[in-house]
Amino acid sequence: MESFVPPNHPLRPIRILLDEALKNLNWLFDGIYADSGRESIPPERLIRAQLLQVLYSIRSERQLVEQISYNLLYRWFVGLTIDDKVWDHSVFSINRDRLLDHEVIPELFSEVVSLARKRKLLSEEHFSVDGTLIQAWASQKSYCPKGDDIDPPSSGGRNGGADFHGEKRSNETHESKSDRDARLARKGLGKEAKLSYMGHTVMENRNGLIVKAAASHATGKAEREVAVALLADIAGSQRRTVGADKNYDTARFVADCRAMNITPHVARNDNRVGGSAIDGRTSRHMGYQVSQRRRKRVEEPFGWGKTIGLIRQVKVRGLAKVNSVFMMTMIGWNLTRMRALME
Template sequence: MRGVDVFQESLFTTVQLESFVPENHPLRPIKALLNEAMKNLNWLFSSIYCNTGRESIPPERLIRAQLLQVLYSIRSERQLVEQINYNLLYRWFVGLTIDDPVWDHSTFSINRDRLLENDVITELFEEVVNLARKQKLLSDEHFSVDGTLIQAWASQKSYRRKDDDSEPPVGGGRNREANFHGEKRSNATHESKTDGDAMMAKKGPGKEAKLSYMGHTVMENRNGLIVKAAASQATGKAEREVAADLLAELPGMKKRTVGADKNYDTAGFVRDCRAMNITPHVARNDNRIGGSAIDGRTSRHAGYVISQQTRKRVEEPFGWGKTVGLIRQMKVRGLSKVNSVFMLTMIGWNLTRMRALQG
């Protein structure tokens, strides 16, 4: 018999959100790992909230919601809040019941900024890495480093002379014409008037220059997990300088190796690595003036070849972060916020890898 197309809800229901999420859904282990990492951050959550006043959005729910934005390529807070409102899977992951009201997107953004400004994401990243270390998923001897350009949330038209304090010309609509032909522009004389920390940079000779930041990672070579991450301004030396600073933060003093591409084949980076008891397995750039900074005493070993093969995996988190995550182009301004979003994306990568490694 043909069914009747009538929509009529029951007055009462006993269905729980838990029953809508399959037992083998990949978000289940990710949520468990994230909750385990956040247990050690209660002291930090308590320090950034007052003991009196109206209750705000719980920071744990804010973090879960932001991680959803990374894992499901949700482009804005407005769209995120909209989807949490009607997506039962998202409600379950964030920690809302089916009857709980969802926050306004502007309220969510204000509370999100509080977390970004208090380095909560930085502390969470360290807790996720410590959790991976407890599960014996990390190598403590062999690492790889790399950096990538991240497009800033700033228009080329905002890039004007530093001494130009005038208002932009009116007229021409929101996207008025601008002609930079013949004008010499550099980071020494110009800056973005909407994001002062962004700098003009390009991927290589002949490529288009864009207002950008740089993201840096240190990957352990066993399972491809990111153990250190940071964002910086896109200067010419940032890739090597930040990599050396991140390597210096690695725990322990035992002898280690680090793989890297030809951009790291400089006397300064090689010297810094050896001062930290780290053998630099960088790709040799024999075409540079003066030749490569490393010689056959390093490159003749079988371990050097293995490092050069494995270090290419350090590109995978960048590719994942730019296609799935949030780092193809930033939606925040200022180096501190960019750093938090970059590290949040690397947290998403680590949790996804840890879930896969758990089988």
């Protein structure tokens, strides 16, 4: 199979990095599958296949399995020979859920970040945080009053319409029958509300690598609350800085950051009631201006994940599965960035 893949193909360095990260997870893989029973798909191949899905914008697992069967590049990356039989897409889905049960994707994400740290590609002092809406795999017609088992009014047909005109709907009183973890949310005033999740990242400012990532319910406070939790999980006690947009300019977020010895370089929102929580002692320094310029790069992984990756609209349901897809997409971003930085 090696002879079919050009020596300078961009997947080669990504596979080397991924293989190094997977080696450190052998202790976890050994306990995933039972010694007896029906033969399962090796977890390493599952992970490589999911990464291919992210890197090549493959929209479904059925299409992924089909392309692995006839694409020699994909076979080589996953670790299959020309004669190896490719698994059925339903078997792939079942085995993927086993990775979810053993929290393999978060462990792999941590290993990839450790690889970047080992290669001195990370800043340990300067970070940026942000969140993005991820459209859920559920329609507005599934959003019904809680406890209501009656289908919404429809005009008939296989995908009939429904009239919600004049109906007040909120996350306190309604939920999606298709995905109960999804929440109605919108990007801003005047924007349409959609059933969504939120993805959160902490980016180191030197090279734009993601050091922490998580998905959550789409609520008004989720961006700040999850950001605090992710920042608290970063090792080290030295003074650090964190850049963020105006949505993070609240007294609670600023106080939480300072309690963790983190200087909040948050964009000032002088129009909020009571004024900005960031005073002149922070915003007057040159470091604050640098953080405000660098923090804009935190949008790049989101843009990449929604155009190349799988997070514009996820094809799974439930917070745990959405979190797995989001973290795998950020793994793909990190490996792609690391490949570029090491060239």
